[in-house]
Amino acid sequence: MARPADLQRAAGSPPPRVSAKGLSVFHGALEAVRAVDVDIARGTTVGLVGSNGSGKTTLLSALAGRIPFRGDLWLDGQPVRFGSPRDALARGICMCPANRGIFFRMTVRENLLLGGYTLPWREAAGRVEDLLDRFPGLRSRLNVVAGQLSGGERQQVALARAFVSRPGVVLLDEPSRGLSPAATAQLLDTVREMARDGITIIIADQAIDWLHQRIDRLLVVANGHLVGDSAVSTDTFEELCAKYFDLP
Amino acid sequence: MKFADAWPRRFRPDVSLLSVAILIAVAPALLGGTRYAYDMAVVAMVYGMFAVSWDLACGTTGELSFGHSFFVGTAGFTAAIVISRFDVPPWAALLIGAGAGALAGLVIGLLTLRHTGPVFTLVTMAAQLTLYRTVFVWGSLFGGEEGIPVRAQWLDEPRSRWFVVAVISFASVVGARYLLRSSFGLRLKASGGDRRVGQSAGVDVDVTRVKGFTISGFVAGLAGSILVLHNAIANYELTGDQLSGMIFLLSLVGGMGTLVGPWIAAFLCMTLLRELLYAAGQWQSVISMLVVFVLLWLMPKGVMPEIAKRLRWRPRLAGSRPS
Amino acid sequence: MSTTALLRADRLTVHIGPIAILSELSFAVHAGQVLGVIGPNGAGKTTAVEVLSGFRRGTSGDVLLDGRSIARRSPTQRVRLGLARTFQESPCIDGLTTGDHVRLALSAAPQRSAKTSVAAMLERVGLAEHHSSAAASLSLGDRRMLDLARALACFPRVLLLDEPFAGLNSEQEKRLEAAIRSHTNAGGGVLIIEHRLALLRDTTDTVIALVQGTCVAAGSMQEVLDDARVRSAYLGQAG
Numbered sequence: 056m057a058r059p060a061d062l063q064r065a066a067g068s069p070p071p072r073v074s075a076k077g078l079s080v081f082h083g084a085l086e087a088v089r090a091v092d093v094d095i096a097r098g099t100t101v102g103l104v105g106s107n108g109s110g111k112t113t114l115l116s117a118l119a120g121r122i123p124f125r126g127d128l129w130l131d132g133q134p135v136r137f138g139s140p141r142d143a144l145a146r147g148i149c150m151c152p153a154n155r156g157i158f159f160r161m162t163v164r165e166n167l168l169l170g171g172y173t174l175p176w177r178e179a180a181g182r183v184e185d186l187l188d189r190f191p192g193l194r195s196r197l198n199v200v201a202g203q204l205s206g207g208e209r210q211q212v213a214l215a216r217a218f219v220s221r222p223g224v225v226l227l228d229e230p231s232r233g234l235s236p237a238a239t240a241q242l243l244d245t246v247r248e249m250a251r252d253g254i255t256i257i258i259a260d261q262a263i264d265w266l267h268q269r270i271d272r273l274l275v276v277a278n279g280h281l282v283g284d285s286a287v288s289t290d291t292f293e294e295l296c297a298k299y300f301d302l303p
Numbered sequence: 304m305k306f307a308d309a310w311p312r313r314f315r316p317d318v319s320l321l322s323v324a325i326l327i328a329v330a331p332a333l334l335g336g337t338r339y340a341y342d343m344a345v346v347a348m349v350y351g352m353f354a355v356s357w358d359l360a361c362g363t364t365g366e367l368s369f370g371h372s373f374f375v376g377t378a379g380f381t382a383a384i385v386i387s388r389f390d391v392p393p394w395a396a397l398l399i400g401a402g403a404g405a406l407a408g409l410v411i412g413l414l415t416l417r418h419t420g421p422v423f424t425l426v427t428m429a430a431q432l433t434l435y436r437t438v439f440v441w442g443s444l445f446g447g448e449e450g451i452p453v454r455a456q457w458l459d460e461p462r463s464r465w466f467v468v469a470v471i472s473f474a475s476v477v478g479a480r481y482l483l484r485s486s487f488g489l490r491l492k493a494s495g496g497d498r499r500v501g502q503s504a505g506v507d508v509d510v511t512r513v514k515g516f517t518i519s520g521f522v523a524g525l526a527g528s529i530l531v532l533h534n535a536i537a538n539y540e541l542t543g544d545q546l547s548g549m550i551f552l553l554s555l556v557g558g559m560g561t562l563v564g565p566w567i568a569a570f571l572c573m574t575l576l577r578e579l580l581y582a583a584g585q586w587q588s589v590i591s592m593l594v595v596f597v598l599l600w601l602m603p604k605g606v607m608p609e610i611a612k613r614l615r616w617r618p619r620l621a622g623s624r625p626s
Numbered sequence: 627m628s629t630t631a632l633l634r635a636d637r638l639t640v641h642i643g644p645i646a647i648l649s650e651l652s653f654a655v656h657a658g659q660v661l662g663v664i665g666p667n668g669a670g671k672t673t674a675v676e677v678l679s680g681f682r683r684g685t686s687g688d689v690l691l692d693g694r695s696i697a698r699r700s701p702t703q704r705v706r707l708g709l710a711r712t713f714q715e716s717p718c719i720d721g722l723t724t725g726d727h728v729r730l731a732l733s734a735a736p737q738r739s740a741k742t743s744v745a746a747m748l749e750r751v752g753l754a755e756h757h758s759s760a761a762a763s764l765s766l767g768d769r770r771m772l773d774l775a776r777a778l779a780c781f782p783r784v785l786l787l788d789e790p791f792a793g794l795n796s797e798q799e800k801r802l803e804a805a806i807r808s809h810t811n812a813g814g815g816v817l818i819i820e821h822r823l824a825l826l827r828d829t830t831d832t833v834i835a836l837v838q839g840t841c842v843a844a845g846s847m848q849e850v851l852d853d854a855r856v857r858s859a860y861l862g863q864a865g
Contacts, residue, residue, distance in 0.1 A: 502700075
């Protein structure tokens with residue numbers, strides 16, 4: 056059976072930015088993600104929801120090259136296999152993980168520059184400059200050591216850092232955690248702007264209430280399975296969410 | 304193991320303690336059964352106590368002391384001085400020496416309260432080096448290069464000396480294990496790592512750390528005093544960096560935090576390895592170091608945790624180990 | 627409500643050089659009350675908790691527990707006096723199991739904890755099955771619940787919770803709400819810093835809003851959220 060991506064290409068439209076078939080992730084003997092099939096178009100903002108332990112973080116980590124997976128993955132129609140996060144970054148996939156990975160002893164500027172570690176220094180510096188227009192709150196704190204920032208401010212540094220290498224796909228794991236409503240709204244608006252530039256953004260979070268107003272597509276994960284998809288479901292977001300809350 | 308269930312948890316006999324007991328029992332015979340063999344076993348059991356004392360303080364908190372010979376030297380020289388100058392009987396001298404070791408532990412504990420990581424290690428090194436130099440500089444008290452000869456009647460029959468030291472050494476392992484499985488042991492482990500966790504649980508991290516070092520100093524001091532009586536001399540080697548370094552490495556090889564691992568590593572090093580390398584003469588230390596490097600390369604966490612993992616065996620290690 | 631507050635912050639001020647992180651901050655938590663603290667990132671909320679719990683010394687101001695000043699007490703002493711807190715990052719000790727962390731707190735207050743077991747505490751926060759697992763291997767949500775269990779095992783009179791709902795799934799949220807409720811029903815007080823306003827609304831009676839180190843509004847949740855300064859600084863809404 057032909058891949059939907061192949062059919063699309065045959066029809067003359069561009070292949071999906073991210074395409075997965077039979078994607079599975081094993082933690083030892085435990086199957087944390089089971090045979091996920093999904094196609095995500097360019098410039099889409101996707102919300103990935105599921106309770107803790109549903110596999111959404113594992114799925115994101117696999118896409119970002121942090122853990123090995125089985126199955127097939129295509130980026131822009133090309134099959135890819137990641138050996139490390141560096142491979143993924145080189146292919147244009149960047150993740151902001153739940154534990155943020157901020158270096159407390161480095162300044163905000165240094166942390167941001169590290170986001171572009173695969174790029175030449177000057178290019179990374181230039182991209183950080185451009186990014187500061189989108190994250191104005193960070194401009195005044197560039198030389199502050201990250202350890203002195205509040206938790207929420209560190210969150211913002213981590214999130215901004217994910218965009219420095221100007222990736223094609225950005226994966227955000229629980230970005231709203233620790234952010235005030237104002238900061239969250241700001242983040243989402245920034246994210247929407249990035250999406251308009253063609254970046255595909257996948258946001259995994261539990262707090263659906265703020266998420267569903269600003270995403271194009273909702274994917275629901277439970278027990279490692281993709282159980283709900285607003286692109287193929289006839290349910291509205293609200294109905295899908297209600298279903299999600301009732302799932303075991 | 305039903306037999307084990309009959310014992311209260313803290314005293315539950317297990318394979319690792321059994322191994323220690325077996326090693327103690329068979330070593331002299333395996334080494335030839337001569338007077339030399341018994342003497343070698345005594346020294347090995349003393350080194351086992353050194354390793355246990357190190358693991359008590361450092362295996363729990365995670366702070367690496369490179370100055371344990373500060374405890375050994377303080378205790379050993381105290382014992383030697385009270386025997387040679389004040390004619391104190393040997394058993395009393397042992398206790399006084401152990402007490403001096405405890406005091407040395409208290410001092411180090413207080414000195415290093417605010418230090419962690421590399422600074423901690425350096426401060427312990429500094430203390431040890433200071434004592435080392437003092438031994439030479441203050442020749443009238445410490446006997447300078449020759450040290451202080453100790454002439455005392457103490458269990459001169461090799462087998463009885465061996466037996467008494469065996470009991471003390473085994474008791475130190477059992478006692479240390481009991482301590483680490485108690486709530487004090489838990490608090491000691493909480494004094495390493497993120498202080499905030501311990502503090503926010505109501506644990507006085509500082510007091511606990513100092514207590515831990517005092518106890519560690521006591522054990523090392525007792526062992527050091529025994530060594531002085533056994534060798535009939537107290538000299539600069541007791542406070543040297545070679546001793547500190549050995550204790551440190553042997554504990555790492557044995558497995559930090561396991562108590563029994565360091566004891567066995569020290570014991571085997573001072574018996575088996577010494578015997579095997581006897582023929583190597585001058586090359587002994589080089590080959591020993593190579594052995595240590597290889598072991599640590601293959602088993603970075605130490606031999607005992609590696610064995611436990613291979614056998615998929617979960618020994619009740621210091622505190623309650625995660626599964 | 628008793629007239630003497632269980633916990634009172636009296637003009638807390640924290641300066642780092644010329645920058646004021648907290649500026650004459652005063653508020654009180656009464657027995658049986660849940661006080662919510664909201665504010666934009668960097669407003670000084672966690673700093674306030676640090677000063678209250680003794681992990682940080684304020685430049686000036688006082689902290690009173692049951693009317694008596696505890697500003698000179700160490701964090702450990704404050705725990706023993708009945709003031710427990712959780713941490714935003716939910717730290718744990720490498721090498722200790724989940725059960726160990728709770729046992730640590732229980733053993734520090736033996737007379738109060740005589741009737742409780744580690745298992746019972748873990749059951750309350752839903753971590754019973756992780757009793758012997760390494761605490762460092764727990765997921766973030768589970769570590770947060772462990773932090774809560776550790777604080778509860780101190781049998782405190784006042785609980786200081788720093789963003790406790792962040793990273794929890796719905797079952798854990800319910801357990802946390804139940805724990806807060808039973809704590810206040812027993813006469814304890816709770817201070818809770820939170821961003822998840824919907825959850826906060828269900829748990830608190832009174833809310834204060836911190837902006838740049840000072841309290842700009844106090845009252846019920848609705849009153850505070852209606853305040854103009856709060857709306858612009860915290861909710862990001864104009865006017």
